[in-house]
Amino acid sequence: MSLFDMFKRRGSAPVARDRLQLLLAYERNNRNQPDLVAMLREEIMAVITRHVQVDQDDVRVTMDRGATMSTLEIDIHIPNAAAAAH
Amino acid sequence: MAKVVVVTSGKGGVGKTTSTASLGAALAQAGKKVAVIDFDVGLRNLDLVLGAERRVVFDLINVTQGVAKLSQALIRDKRVDTLFLLPASQTRDKDALTEEGVANVIAELREKFDYVICDSPAGIERGAQLAMRFADEAVIVTNPEVSSVRDADRIIGLLDSRTLRAERGESVNKYILVTRYDAARAARGEMLTIDDVLDILSTPLLGIIPESEGVLRSSNVGSPVTLNEPNNAAARAYFEAARRLQGEDVPMVLPVDRRGLFDRLFGRRAA
Numbered sequence: 001m002s003l004f005d006m007f008k009r010r011g012s013a014p015v016a017r018d019r020l021q022l023l024l025a026y027e028r029n030n031r032n033q034p035d036l037v038a039m040l041r042e043e044i045m046a047v048i049t050r051h052v053q054v055d056q057d058d059v060r061v062t063m064d065r066g067a068t069m070s071t072l073e074i075d076i077h078i079p080n081a082a083a084a085a086h
Numbered sequence: 087m088a089k090v091v092v093v094t095s096g097k098g099g100v101g102k103t104t105s106t107a108s109l110g111a112a113l114a115q116a117g118k119k120v121a122v123i124d125f126d127v128g129l130r131n132l133d134l135v136l137g138a139e140r141r142v143v144f145d146l147i148n149v150t151q152g153v154a155k156l157s158q159a160l161i162r163d164k165r166v167d168t169l170f171l172l173p174a175s176q177t178r179d180k181d182a183l184t185e186e187g188v189a190n191v192i193a194e195l196r197e198k199f200d201y202v203i204c205d206s207p208a209g210i211e212r213g214a215q216l217a218m219r220f221a222d223e224a225v226i227v228t229n230p231e232v233s234s235v236r237d238a239d240r241i242i243g244l245l246d247s248r249t250l251r252a253e254r255g256e257s258v259n260k261y262i263l264v265t266r267y268d269a270a271r272a273a274r275g276e277m278l279t280i281d282d283v284l285d286i287l288s289t290p291l292l293g294i295i296p297e298s299e300g301v302l303r304s305s306n307v308g309s310p311v312t313l314n315e316p317n318n319a320a321a322r323a324y325f326e327a328a329r330r331l332q333g334e335d336v337p338m339v340l341p342v343d344r345r346g347l348f349d350r351l352f353g354r355r356a357a
């Protein structure tokens with residue numbers, strides 16, 4: 001067992017603590033109120049569908065929640081014909 | 087066309103979620119296209135064990151209700167690109183999950199994957215019955231301990247009566263996965279032996295997963311043990327179980343207690 005392995009072993013509990021703190025902070029915040037991400041997603045989608053016809057299949061939503069910042073990525077493939085019509 | 091496998095137990099806390107993640111990852115590491123589904127509505131944990139908890143956007147209930155497409159809800163693992171997670175809903179009511187909804191999701195997954203692995207909630211109620219409903223095969227997780235084996239027996243009863251296969255007069259292929267096997271306690275005669283367990287349940291054995299700190303370390307960092315510590319004894323046992331699930335004939339070896347000084351000093355890398 002290398003020294004590095006020993007440190008790595010010690011290291012797993014703090015990682016667990018950080019992950020949990022991050023997750024629980026988010027979940028506690030959202031327990032009694034609508035999910036911010038879901039709300040943003042729905043409103044953004046509503047705005048877009050007001051202007052162009054997009055199929056649900058052409059939308060990819062990805063998220064990465066961080067401690068101080070989260071990213072919400074909404075990737076929409078808008079057909080050229082539809083875009084040209086406006 | 088995928089095989090649908092339910093990982094179930096009756097008793098809680100025996101290692102279903104750990105086993106779903108580890109078997110799913112092991113199959114994906116072998117090149118199979120795998121979807122793991124968390125059926126534990128309200129108490130989801132498979133996302134955490136797989137390290138995907140920060141990336142959940144949609145969940146199983148969203149898909150069954152048409153809010154999201156399956157392709158939008160599946161989260162691709164960042165380490166093995168043939169492994170996908172369909173998370174459980176954390177906020178919705180359990181009754182929001184309907185049999186029809188689950189049927190549609192499973193049917194769609196069957197088309198796209200080699201294995202669909204359903205992580206059942208504990209208990210024998212609706213949630214557990216929905217998780218097993220469309221299974222072709224069942225991995226019954228049990229610890230070598232009386233109450234866990236008793237509950238496994240009840241689950242076997244449900245698998246033989248409440249699944250779609252059972253109702254059609256076919257049967258679900260059942261396997262026992264013994265987890266948290268402690269070789270030292272077995273040597274002292276403090277645990278049911280593997281033979282006892284198999285005798286009582288008269289169901290074939292898929293594998294014996296030793297009690298291992300590596301499993302805990304892996305959960306801590308959000309990575310299945312087969313990815314995080316592939317040489318760990320529990321990881322190797324999961325790799326072998328995954329090969330047996332694919333129909334391979336892999337000889338079964340009982341995890342043995344390593345007490346020697348040499349093993350304590352140097353054996354941990356392998357153990």
Ligand SMILES: Nc1ncnc2c1ncn2[C@@H]1O[C@H](COP(=O)(O)OP(=O)(O)OP(=O)(O)O)[C@@H](O)[C@H]1O
Binds near residue numbers: 099208297
């Ligand atoms: N082989 C093992 N060695 C050591 N610890 C283990 C092992 N397998 C599982 N565990 C630990 O046991 C605990 C319960 O495991 P897990 O969550 O997988 O059980 P479960 O059957 O899914 O529980 P539930 O019924 O609540 O869904 C976890 O802390 C897990 O890390």
Ligand SMILES: [Mg+2]
Binds near residue numbers: 102206207
């Ligand atoms: Mg679980």
